[in-house]
Amino acid sequence: xxxxxxxxKSQSQPQQARPAQxxxxxxxxxxxxxxxxxxxxxxxxxxxxxxxxxCMLLHVLALREKPSRVIELGTGLxxxxxxxxxxxxxxRDGRIVTIDNGAMFPLKNExxxxxxxxxxxxxxxxxxxxxxxxxxxxxxxxxxxINQDVDFSSPNGLLQSLQVDKSxxxxxxxxxxxxxxxxxxxxxxxxxxxAAPSFSLFIDSASTLTESFLLAERxxxxxxxxxxxxxxxxxxxxxxxxxxxxxxxxxxxxxxxFTEQVDNAQNSTMLIKAFPVDAIPYPATFMR
Numbered sequence: 001x002x003x004x005x006x007x008x009k010s011q012s013q014p015q016q017a018r019p020a021q022x023x024x025x026x027x028x029x030x031x032x033x034x035x036x037x038x039x040x041x042x043x044x045x046x047x048x049x050x051x052x053x054x055c056m057l058l059h060v061l062a063l064r065e066k067p068s069r070v071i072e073l074g075t076g077l078x079x080x081x082x083x084x085x086x087x088x089x090x091x092r093d094g095r096i097v098t099i100d101n102g103a104m105f106p107l108k109n110e111x112x113x114x115x116x117x118x119x120x121x122x123x124x125x126x127x128x129x130x131x132x133x134x135x136x137x138x139x140x141x142x143x144x145x146i147n148q149d150v151d152f153s154s155p156n157g158l159l160q161s162l163q164v165d166k167s168x169x170x171x172x173x174x175x176x177x178x179x180x181x182x183x184x185x186x187x188x189x190x191x192x193x194x195a196a197p198s199f200s201l202f203i204d205s206a207s208t209l210t211e212s213f214l215l216a217e218r219x220x221x222x223x224x225x226x227x228x229x230x231x232x233x234x235x236x237x238x239x240x241x242x243x244x245x246x247x248x249x250x251x252x253x254x255x256x257x258f259t260e261q262v263d264n265a266q267n268s269t270m271l272i273k274a275f276p277v278d279a280i281p282y283p284a285t286f287m288r
Contacts, residue, residue, distance in 0.1 A: 027063070027090040031138050038086055041079045044119065048112060049076045049176075050266030054204065055083035057258065057269070058174065062087035067171035068094050069196070071164060073150055073187075074176035074204075075100035075126070078133045081143060084174075089139035097144045097164055102126030152182050155190035155244075156235045169196040179206040179270075181215045188219060188272060189232045192244045198275040198282055207257035207268035216270060220255045223248055252277050
């Protein structure tokens with residue numbers, strides 16, 4: 001049986017990409033090489049940023065909720081990126097736009113850097129790494145990488161800085177860059193401007209940072225009581241501001257905290273969901 005490193009080395013040439021398409025409910029199967037590559041990412045690289053269990057959580061949730069458009073802030077080493085894209089491949093639909101400024105290169109931990117070079121030889125920067133990673137996966141066409149900085153100073157700053165298609169409506173956003181109160185405010189309000197009717201915002205590590213936990217709970221509580229936090233007005237464009245306020249009035253908001261029983265700083269993920277107000281669950285595909 002090949003080692004994870006050999007699984008990656010055997011895929012140095014990009015595979016034929018599967019076209020993104022809608023399809024039947026039956027999940028598509030990953031290739032054996034795909035699964036070995038995913039396992040290698042999770043087991044060998046996942047521990048660097050504590051994403052070895054989070055990637056599987058997001059994978060399962062994506063299989064169930066079937067998001068078509070996902071934004072990831074903070075690509076890191078592509079572990080969660082690949083596992084979310086793999087769920088999209090199984091669902092036969094979806095695309096993830098992952099954003100990072102590549103500041104982690106060159107890798108500072110020499111012990112890990114040596115191991116990394118065994119798995120991805122001749123990779124010198126983050127752009128090259130993501131090209132190599134996507135090219136090694138048969139579903140790599142579902143991954144779009146953008147090398148850029150993101151402004152978390154305000155919802156308006158965040159929205160203006162993003163180099164994504166702002167006319168699209170996004171089902172999920174996963175923020176794994178910063179997790180302080182400024183990220184909670186900027187992402188919560190900013191991404192409502194480009195949110196799909198049902199929207200999920202994941203902020204890694206925010207649930208176990210006291211200030212972020214309290215702020216998010218407070219904002220969701222205010223929205224449930226029909227009050228709109230002032231930060232939701234922080235947009236220069238009147239149309240954007242009006243859209244965000246309209247969504248804030250017409251959506252149900254819930255907040256969930258996924259905590260992990262480990263003693264480190266990367267031990268939680270916050271999930272804020274927004275969905276149309278209705279008497280039955282949304283979307284109700286089948287009710288008995």
